[in-house]
Amino acid sequence: MKYAFSFLAVIALILIAGLGSQIPGMHYLFGVAIPYLAIMLFVGGFVYRIIQWAKSPVPFSIPTTCGQAASLDFIKQDKLDCPTKTSEVVARMFLEVFLFRSLFRNTKSEIHDGPKLTYESSKWLWVFGLLFHYSFLVIVIRHMRLFIEPIPRWLTAIEGVDAMLQIGAPTLYLSSITLLIGLLFLFARRLMNRQVRYISLNNDYFPLVLIFAIAVTGILMRYFLRTDIDIINIKNLAMGLVTFSPVIGAKIGAIFYIHLFLVSILLAYFPFSKLMHMGGVFMSPTRNMANDSRAKRHINPWNDPNIKPHSYAGYEDEFREFMVEAGIPVEKELPAAKDEV
Template identity: 85%
Template sequence: MKYAFSFLAVIALILIAGLGSQIPGMQYLFGVVLPYLAIMLFVGGFVYRVMDWAKSPVPFSIPTTCGQGSSLDFIKQDKLECPTTTTEVAGRMFLEIFFFRSLFRNTKSEIHDGPKVTYESSKWLWLFALIFHYSFLVIVLRHMRFFLEPVPFVLSILEGVDSMLQIGQPAMYLTDVFILVGLLFLYGRRLITRHVKYISLNNDYFPLVLIFSIAVTGILMRYFLRTDIDIINIKNLAIGLVTFSPVIGAKIGAIFYIHLFLVCTLLAYFPFSKLMHMGGVFMSPTRNMANNSRSKRHINPWNDPEIKPHSYAGYEDEFREFMVDAGIPVEKELAAAEDKA
């Protein structure tokens, strides 16, 4: 059922946009009203989620470490696995965000006869996640040509590199193939790997199917249904949207409205979904804190000032007599403590 749901939901979205946009007068809804609503939900929701995280208490120093921490001079510290300064944290963060470093450490466990459990390195998830995310980024950057006039030079270079194999006419973009391959792997993994399948939910399948459909409708528009769309009208609409003076041209094509409606759904859904890991990775205390709890005292900023700290030494001073009476071992004997007093 959970696989069917994502497909049915996306098919319903495609039908709504495909049929709805063909009703006279509805183009304004699909081309202008819904994109504005979606972008407002995206920005508002994104800011809300990040602010909410920023406000949550971080009472303890909890960076994830997996290497030698800073210690005596002759013991070599692993600065990336166990950062102690802000610069080292920034270095680790950079590698995490641009190269998915912690995913690179991914392992897979298997049970063999015996029974015996084995763990081995598994880099496929890292590789295909990287392929998918970078293709998505390049596609979104290339799309900026619809919103900008004149098209910046860097975008033309990016397009040139992306279509360097010059296969077909219009030249095929490598990222169009890569994004589909990446998505198929990420989806297939959830279907084939038993334990990943077991924990997968609708909210894991839906974004994959949705993004896949966005890519497929885009590819259909560019390579197969070129005559169904009017790219000049689309560009006018896109520029109109960002300059707050949108105009709907005479012929735009149902496939474009489907593409745009799926993108709007993605934008509106984004802040309330797991896709928020895009913002969350920056807010994660396990990643953004330095492991310096031995050299720097961390005080919980939410501590109640009325509640004073009570050390063990202070506790023993208060209850030593009773502890001795009850036969509980004490660090300082009664006489010694009284002498000192």
């Protein structure tokens, strides 16, 4: 029941914002102070984590290689799976970031009676992972309409495509639904797959439940509790937040404060959680290095310039006498003693 904590935590957060925002004078806290604090934590934390990663020494050349390395001319190199040039690294990274290529190649291994070990392709995580991430991206982009005036044409075009099914009024956005479907799959996978359930922690369930609650409160606001919110006041507040002159209108609605509070928690939590894979994927030496260690010498940045390399020959020169005395074989004999000459 590791996930129970995440549900309880998110329910507590909803109650805090739902009830707290109804206390007179608390609108400013939930509408302005907490969102600003969350943004500061997000930006500060994100930059801090990236700097820490950038400063970490990379003692070894450790790109992940899954294909033929550059070799003799007549042996075909696998440029994506064993990149030797920066352009090849960029191509591999691009496919990873935009198409989750490594997940596409995911396999499932099982032991059957016999005993027999089988491997099969496993694409569901890739499909729903993509669905979730792209839906999230589209929703975040669409939300820009709250922060920009006049609304650019490209944004209206994205909304048009997202609402192309023209279901209901206000029209249903496909991404609202696909985000929920993606989240449900990712959650169900953690519960149903024995191995994944075993390694799942609170920090795996919490972001899923939190984002689910953000999506549900957003959907409630747009499609079901439309009359409880005042979208003009919300837009004024959002515009005020980005221009550092926030104003809170008379009526905004508790459901909006809950939505915004959950988003603030997500932002504040982001840099200190696994969600940092968003920035981390670019900082991972297994992904951002070229496999060129045969062509270029990889110098460990941890090497202390004051410590000179000590070759075996130098070592033997230093200790030959003691080695001979202890009966340890040496490569070069001791010079003959003077009285023996």
